[in-house]
Structures are given as C-alpha cells and as structure tokens.
Amino acid sequence: xxxxxxxxxxxxxxxxxxxxxxxxxxxxxxxxxxxxxxxxxxxxxxxxxxxxxxxxxxxxxxxxxxxxxxxxxxxxxxxxxxxxxxxxxxxxxxxxxxxxxxxxxxxxxxxxxxxxxxxxxxxxxxxxxxxxxxxxxxxxxxxxxxxxxxxxxxxxxxxxxxxxxxxxxxxxxxxxxxxxxxxxxxxxxxxxxxxxxxxxxxxxxxxxxxxxxxxxxxxxxxxxxxxxxxxxxxxxxxxxxxxxxxxxxxxxxxxxxxxxxxxxxxxxxxxxxxxxxxxxxxxxxxxxxxxxxxxxxxxxxxxxxxxxxxxxxxxxxxxxxxxxxxxxxxxxxxxxxxxxxxxxxxxxxxxxxxxxxxxxxxxxxxxxxxxxxxxxxxxxxxxxxxxxxxxxxxxxxxxxxxxxxxxxxxxxxxxxxxxxxxxxxxx
Amino acid sequence: xxxxxxxxxxxxxxxxxxxxxxxxxxxxxxxxxxxxxxxxxxxxxxxxxxxxxxxxxxxxxxxxxxxxxxxxxxxxxxxxxxxxxxxxxxxxxxxxxxxxxxxxxxxxxxxxxxxxxxxxxxxxxxxxxxxxxxxxxxxxxxxxxxxxxxxxxxxx
Numbered sequence: 001x002x003x004x005x006x007x008x009x010x011x012x013x014x015x016x017x018x019x020x021x022x023x024x025x026x027x028x029x030x031x032x033x034x035x036x037x038x039x040x041x042x043x044x045x046x047x048x049x050x051x052x053x054x055x056x057x058x059x060x061x062x063x064x065x066x067x068x069x070x071x072x073x074x075x076x077x078x079x080x081x082x083x084x085x086x087x088x089x090x091x092x093x094x095x096x097x098x099x100x101x102x103x104x105x106x107x108x109x110x111x112x113x114x115x116x117x118x119x120x121x122x123x124x125x126x127x128x129x130x131x132x133x134x135x136x137x138x139x140x141x142x143x144x145x146x147x148x149x150x151x152x153x154x155x156x157x158x159x160x161x162x163x164x165x166x167x168x169x170x171x172x173x174x175x176x177x178x179x180x181x182x183x184x185x186x187x188x189x190x191x192x193x194x195x196x197x198x199x200x201x202x203x204x205x206x207x208x209x210x211x212x213x214x215x216x217x218x219x220x221x222x223x224x225x226x227x228x229x230x231x232x233x234x235x236x237x238x239x240x241x242x243x244x245x246x247x248x249x250x251x252x253x254x255x256x257x258x259x260x261x262x263x264x265x266x267x268x269x270x271x272x273x274x275x276x277x278x279x280x281x282x283x284x285x286x287x288x289x290x291x292x293x294x295x296x297x298x299x300x301x302x303x304x305x306x307x308x309x310x311x312x313x314x315x316x317x318x319x320x321x322x323x324x325x326x327x328x329x330x331x332x333x334x335x336x337x338x339x340x341x342x343x344x345x346x347x348x349x350x351x352x353x354x355x356x357x358x359x360x361x362x363x364x365x366x367x368x369x370x371x372x373x374x375x376x377x378x379x380x381x382x383x384x385x386x387x388x389x390x391x392x393x394x395x396x397x398x399x400x401x402x403x404x405x406x407x408x409x410x411x412x413x414x415x416x417x418x419x420x421x422x423x424x425x426x427x
Numbered sequence: 428x429x430x431x432x433x434x435x436x437x438x439x440x441x442x443x444x445x446x447x448x449x450x451x452x453x454x455x456x457x458x459x460x461x462x463x464x465x466x467x468x469x470x471x472x473x474x475x476x477x478x479x480x481x482x483x484x485x486x487x488x489x490x491x492x493x494x495x496x497x498x499x500x501x502x503x504x505x506x507x508x509x510x511x512x513x514x515x516x517x518x519x520x521x522x523x524x525x526x527x528x529x530x531x532x533x534x535x536x537x538x539x540x541x542x543x544x545x546x547x548x549x550x551x552x553x554x555x556x557x558x559x560x561x562x563x564x565x566x567x568x569x570x571x572x573x574x575x576x577x578x579x580x581x582x583x
C-alpha cells in the first residue's frame with residue numbers, strides 16, 4: 001500500500017503556524033514580486049479569488065472582505081516542508097518527496113507496526129498537526145494513482161476526517177464510481193475532452209476500457225494510468241530523485257523596463273540564483289538560453305491601443321560545460337545584447353540552463369582548454385560566503401545597478417524558523 | 428605554593444566538533460607545557476549544544492522572551508527559549524501558548540474545566556481561561572532557556 005500525505009493550502013498554512021489568529025480567515029500569498037496570487041487559503045478560494053489572478057484585480061475584494069495578504073516567503077515554506085518530510089520518515093522510511101507539500105510513503109512492510117491504515121493515517125495527521133501545526137490530508141491506496149484519488153476524497157468528504165483508505169475492491173469501486181476523469185493524476189485538459197467525447201466521464205468507466213484503445217488514445221501513459229486504477233503498480237516510489245535536466249526561470253521585472261542596463265542588471269541577479277541551484281545539484285551546464293518578452297496585456301498610454309509586442313530568444317552554446325557564474329554570465333549577456341531591440345517596454349527576461357552534465361564530467365574540447373577550475377572553485381566560495389552571511393553578500397559588480405527594483409515585496413512575513421532576528425517573540 | 432601537577436581527570440575531557448562552530452560550548456583548559464597529555468586515549472565524545480537542548484530537531488522552535496513575568500523561572504527579557512512541540516502538555520510545565528491575541532510564556536496548571544496560566548513574578552496575577560470561551564493554541568513546552576548572565580548582579 002502507498003500513502004499520499006499533503007498539506008492543505010500549504011503556503012497559507014505556513015503563515016498560520018505562528019499566527020493562530022489567522023485560522024479561518026481568508027489569506028492570499030503573492031508571487032515573487034507581488035504580481036499575482038500564487039496561493040489561497042480555503043476561505044480565500046470561497047471568495048472567488050483565482051489562482052494566478054493579478055493582485056491589482058483582487059484589491060477591491062481584499063479591502064472589502066479583509067483578506068490577509070502575504071508576499072511569498074520561500075525560506076519559511078522550504079524549512080517547514082523539510083520538517084514535514086523529515087517527520088514523515090518516522091512513520092515509514094521510504095518517502096518520495098513529490099512536491100513542496102506532498103509526499104508518497106511506502107507502507108507495505110509495516111503492517112505489523114500499525115493495526116490499521118486508518119489508524120496510521122490518523123497518527124500522521126494528529127502528529128503533524130501538533131508538532132508542526134500544519135493541517136494535512138492522508139490518502140491510502142494500493143497504487144500511487146489510487147492514493148491520489150483517496151487523498152482527494154479525504155479533502156472533500158468531511159466524514160473522512162482527513163484520512164481516506166481504499167483497501168478493499170468495494171472501497172475502490174465506490175471511490176471511482178463518481179470520480180471525474182479530469183481530476184485524475186496525469187489527465188490533462190486535452191486527454192479529458194478526448195475521453196469525454198468517447199463518453200468516459202468517471203474514473204470507474206476509464207478503469208474498464210480496452211487496453212489497446214487507451215494506448216492508442218493516450219499513449220503508454222494512459223495505459224499505465226488504467227493499470228494503476230485496477231490496482232497494478234506502474235509508478236514506483238522514487239526515493240532518490242535524479243538531478244534535473246534543465247533549470248529555468250522567468251521572473252518579471254515588476255514593471256515594464258525599456259533600457260538594456262536594467263535588463264542586464266536583472267539578468268545578472270537571476271542568473272546568479274540559477275547558477276547557485278546548478279552548483280547545488282552538482283551539475284555543469286553546456287548551453288544557456290535567454291529570452292525577452294514584452295507585456296501582452298499592455299496598452300499604449302494615451303491612445304489605449306494594444307502596445308507593440310516583441311518576444312524572442314537565443315541559445316548560446318558554451319565552449320565547455322561549466323558552473324561558474326562568471327563564465328555563464330558572459331555568454332548570457334552577449335545573448336541578451338544580441339536580441340535586445342530599442343523601443344519596446346520589456347516585462348520579463350527568461351533564463352534556461354540546458355545540456356546539464358554531472359560535475360565530475362570533463363571532456364576537453366579540441367580547440368578549447370576546458371572549464372577554468374579556479375572559476376568554478378571561486379563560485380563555490382561565493383556560495384559558502386552567501387550561505388553564511390546572507391544572499392548577495394558577495395555579488396557581481398553588474399548586479400544591483402539599481403538597488404530599488406528587487407525590493408517589491410510589501411507584505412513580507414518573518415522567517416520564523418531560519419533567522420535569529422525573525423524568531424517568534426513572547427511576552 | 429602548590430607542588431603537584433593539576434591533572435584533569437580523563438573523564439572530564441571532551442572533544443569539541445570544530446566544524447559546527449555555532450553549537451559548541453567554550454572550553455578553556457590550560458595545558459601543562461612539556462607534559463604529554465595523559466588523556467589522549469580517552470578523547471572520544473564530541474559535544475555540541477544542539478544534542479543537549481534539541482532532541483527533536485524538526486519539532487523545536489526558538490522563541491525570544493520579552494517582559495518580566497517569568498523572572499522567577501530564570502526567563503529574562505531577551506532570553507532565547509527552546510520550545511519542544513512533541514510533548515503532551517501537563518500541569519506544571521512552562522509552555523509557550525497563544526492566548527486570544529498574542530503569544531506568551533507561562534506555567535500551565537490544569538484546573539478542569541478551566542486552565543490557569545501562572546507567572547513566576549508576584550506582580551503578575553494568574554490568568555484563568557476556558558477552552559470554549561478563549562482562543563488558545565499551545566506551541567510546546569519550554570525545555571531549555573538560553574540567557575547571558577548579567578554583568579553586575581541580578582536586575583533588582
């Protein structure tokens with residue numbers, strides 16, 4: 001059996017940990033530069049605030065209904081997530097961290113320790129509630145897909161008290177009977193409409209389709225899904241996740257920017273972060289792609305017509321794989337300079353590092369000498385200094401050309417668990 | 428004049444882990460020059476404060492105390508409290524608890540069906556709460572208190 005444990009409205013719940021007065025209140029969390037809504041508490045969802053909605057669109061509702069607003073506090077979320085995953089390993093040693101707030105647990109060999117799966121689920125739920133002050137839901141099923149189904153039911157059915165176990169065939173039949181296909185794990189909008197055209201609306205119907213037909217309609221992934229619904233495990237627990245094949249970021253500037261200097265400033269800042277991630281997973285990158293985009297919703301002030309649009313990208317292949325910020329930034333900058341066109345108001349710069357190879361990979365090119373080991377080591381020293389003394393203590397000279405623009409988080413909350421200066425104060 | 432060498436009993440010598448600087452206690456042991464350390468073979472344990480104060484690393488919160496209501500329990504303004512959330516709350520424990528509109532640190536006394544929160548400073552009256560009427564939420568038990576000793580005697 002497999003259990004899926006996930007936290008209810010994780011980001012919003014993290015803010016409630018140290019603010020019990022906010023329990024039961026509508027809370028929204030904003031994206032990096034306070035641009036869009038990235039998370040909502042249950043109460044905020046009920047007010048009709050949409051995921052990804054622009055913050056300015058919600059302002060009226062926020063004032064009227066006294067919605068509590070927070071800028072995203074990824075340091076807090078990351079630490080609380082790490083605590084949750086670590087606590088879960090006490091219940092079952094094989095834990096797959098599926099996302100920041102979800103984990104699969106392999107329960108097969110521990111039936112003796114806990115009398116029932118329901119009891120185990122309740123134990124996980126009450127422990128995490130007391131120890132980490134987080135509300136979680138638990139779904140248990142014979143396969144990962146069925147555990148996902150169970151987890152979803154645990155959330156919507158109040159009589160489950162947050163724990164739903166699909167153990168017998170009768171349990172599974174009942175759960176799948178009214179379960180809409182589009183809410184199944186791995187069924188996207190297009191597959192869902194394809195299935196619906198064939199009259200398949202529930203997971204129960206999907207389970208009994210013909211193998212060959214589903215393989216034709218939804219490739220081998222669809223077949224796997226159907227097998228998982230029947231109780232045959234096709235998706236195994238990935239306890240040690242493979243390093244990522246590419247790293248990508250596309251931050252907005254927070255306002256439109258027309259000039260190259262500011263764009264290069266943003267590029268340096270975000271590239272430094274991305275390179276830090278690259279070194280953290282011990283990889284080197286072989287190519288860097290950069291792109292620029294204008295704001296598709298912008299209208300020209302004055303005449304109100306849609307503004308001129310420009311969007312293009314360029315990929316720069318590095319002479320040798322490297323993880324040094326200094327080297328990568330040289331190529332990324334030349335890429336941005338090549339695609340930059342004067343006369344547009346830019347909204348975003350995107351960065352993607354691709355062709356990642358492990359850090360111990362060395363292949364000296366015919367015409368080049370290979371990466372400068374000293375530069376890589378220098379970057380590692382920068383990482384260490386920045387980890388100890390805070391982000392951007394050591395940075396590129398081209399960074400922070402304009403010290404105003406990265407500060408656009410108006411609703412920051414304390415990082416209660418990771419900074420001495422931010423810890424909780426009591427009377 | 429003391430003529431004998433002031434040996435350190437080997438069981439009193441511990442190795443401190445140099446890689447975890449933040450966590451280690453400070454040992455300033457004068458070593459008698461020119462005399463081989465007879466305890467060399469006994470140094471095994473490495474100590475850090477984390478092991479002593481934080482048994483459940485994922486369920487522990489650090490909290491800064493303000494105010495003087497708990498002076499009698501050695502909690503001074505500015506003390507750092509180590510709060511463990513894994514233990515069930517029992518009468519007599521010093522706990523960190525949310526009461527209606529803020530967090531506070533108090534001694535917990537169960538007066539079924541009421542709860543009494545006691546300060547250890549006579550100037551502060553005990554607080555009586557009812558679980559149904561008041562909004563309360565327990566963070567955990569204070570297991571250790573980290574304070575600096577005052578430089579010129581106790582305040583007051």
